[in-house]
Amino acid sequence: MKRPIAMVPMNIAAMPVIDCHCSSISSTTLSFSSDTDATNFKDHITLTRSRTADAAGSGVEMTIREWLEDLRFAGMKLGLERAQALLERLGNPQLEFPSIHVAGTNGKGSLCAQLSANATASGFSVGLFTTPHLVMVEERIRIDGRPISSADFDRHVEAVHEAASEGEVLEPTFYEVTFIAAMLHFAEIGIERAIIETGLGGRGDATRLVDADLCVITTISKDHAEILGDTLPEIAREKVGIHRPGVPLIALESNDGAVTAVFAEVAGDDLYLHEKMPGHSPWEIWAELAGMISLAMGWSETNAPCTWPGRSPNWKPSGFASRVTFSAAHNDEGFQAELDRIQDPCVFVIGMSAKHDLEQATASVTSELWHSNTFRHIVVTQPTSGRLPAVEAEDLARIICGNRLDPPLIENDPIRALNLGVTMAxxxxxxxxxxxxxYLIGDILSYHAQHDELDLWEELSIH
Structure with missing residues (x-):
């Protein structure tokens, strides 16, 4: 018999701050040979072949993974129409369980991971949907912290493909297919609670179709401005679009009064502002917020152990042999938060995917490189995979380093770049x-998993 999950009447403003006792950033270790090559090393994971599907009207048979990969190269498209039509054809599986729906510029994945850990430790069966993935697409869909099996993933993707081909042909995006596959899996196994991370924005994101009994917004900063808007209030309006009338909306308090005004305008009496505690790391902030939400939900666990690969400070891939720390910071707000935590001299390795305004996104890094002696050596590289094209290492070096007297080392291959950094360190x-x-972090983990024959389902389990 399923345990019911009910919202405890929320007096969120009066909730105590949870002491998450997060540890400081951990060192990871790594050992690679110097003759490695990152090129195409992800193919064996991301394009695992399985079932077949007829390529629409072409007479050419392709695997279901090839169909999915073709959608990936087609890019992202906001709007609910495609996903809504597909979900209706599939019986609206997303309505069979309650969801906590999380949006924001930074921290939403970390918050979702901690919420999943707390709910699972409290005895509930929990489905977690996050994006993007580090290494394999299966990790976007987790049950009680563990990624879905490849067989189950392929089966659900094929169901989406068949639904899209019925009657009027629908052309969903890669992201929409993975989201709908998650909803099918969650409904099939009978989860009691879903934790759902938005992909982009909120108002026009496919995840807006879930049955949310709580909505959360983490931070609002400039990212994806070409889609969401050039100003913080414009971005806030897109993200606060996840709000449903009568459903509580918790938002991290913003330093920008115009952002808070947008939240208040849209959510009204449903809005609860959460004050960010000064001096806390991003991971500690999300652990505290997850603890407060867990109390409000009536869960017994408020600070369950959680490891969020590539993001949490205690993440450590198996088998490393040299001290390395990772951070998937990718915009100015994220960079600033992570740079503030670096106290000791280090070798700095950086690689970026394309940004609408790369100079603005890396402003904190540029400032640190010019005004601090923390980075004894700088290695600039580039991801080999991902939805967005990589920023060429030479272009990134020119933007963040300019005419420094001590120029950076440039190595396009991320594995060789890391080897170079480890040697100097x-x-x-x-x-x-x-x-x-x-995607840079994913490249490194992917190679490491292949090189050392790691169990990716274990490496990518989060609690």
């Missing part, structure tokens, strides 16, 4: 900090 007795695109 070992010679100087310091650490390596790898920062930038989540």
């Amino acid at each position: 070992n010679q100087s007795g310091i650490n390596v900090v790898v920062m930038g695109s989540i």
Whole structure:
């Protein structure tokens, strides 16, 4: 018999701050040979072949993964019409369980991971949907912290493909297919609670179709301005679009009064502002907020152990042999928060995916490089994978380093770049900090998993 989950009447303003006792950033270790090549090393994971599907009207048979990959290259399209039509054809699985729906510029994935950990530790069956993935697409869909199996994922993707081909042909995006596959899986196994991260914005994101009994907004800062708007209030309006009338909306208090005004205008009496505690790291902030939400939901666990690969400070891939820390900071707000935490001299390795305004996105990094001696050596590289094209290493170096007297080392291959950083760090007795695109972190973990034959389902389980 399923345990009912009910919202405790929320007096969120009176909720105590949860002491999450988060540890400081952990060192990871890594050992690679110097002759590695990152090119195409993800193919064996991301394009695992399985079932077949007829390519619409072409007479050419393709695997269901090839169909999905074709959608990935077609890019993102906001709007609810395609996903709504597909979900209706599939029986609206997203309405069979309650969801906590999370939007924001930074921190939404970390918050979702901690909420999933707390709910699971409290005895509930929990489905978690997040995006993007580090290494394999299956990790977007987790049950009680563990990624969905490839067989189940392929089966649900094929169901989406069949639904899209019935009657009037629908052309969903890669993201929409993975989201709908998650909803099918969650409904099939009978989860009691879903934690759902938006992909982009909120108002026009497919996740807006879930049955949310709580909505949360993390931070509002400039990212994806070409889609969401050039000003913070414009971006806030897109993200606060996840609000449903009568459903509580918790938002991290913003330093920008215009952003708070947008929240109040849209959510009205449903709005609860959460004050950010000064001096806390981003991970501590999200752990505290997750703890407060867990109390409000009536869960017994408010600070369950949680590891969010590539993001949380205690994440450590298996088998590393040299001190390395990772951060998937990829915009100015994220960079600033992470740079504030670096106290000791280090080797800095950075790689970025394309941004609408790359100079603005990396302003904190540029300032740190020009005004601090923390980074003893700088290695600039570029991701080899991901939805967005990589920023060429030479272009990124020119933007963040300019005409520094001590120019950076440029290595396009991320594995060789990391090897270079590790070598210099070992010679100087310091650490390596790898920062930038989540796809860069994924490239490194993907190679490491292949090279050392790691169990990715274990490596990517979060609690």
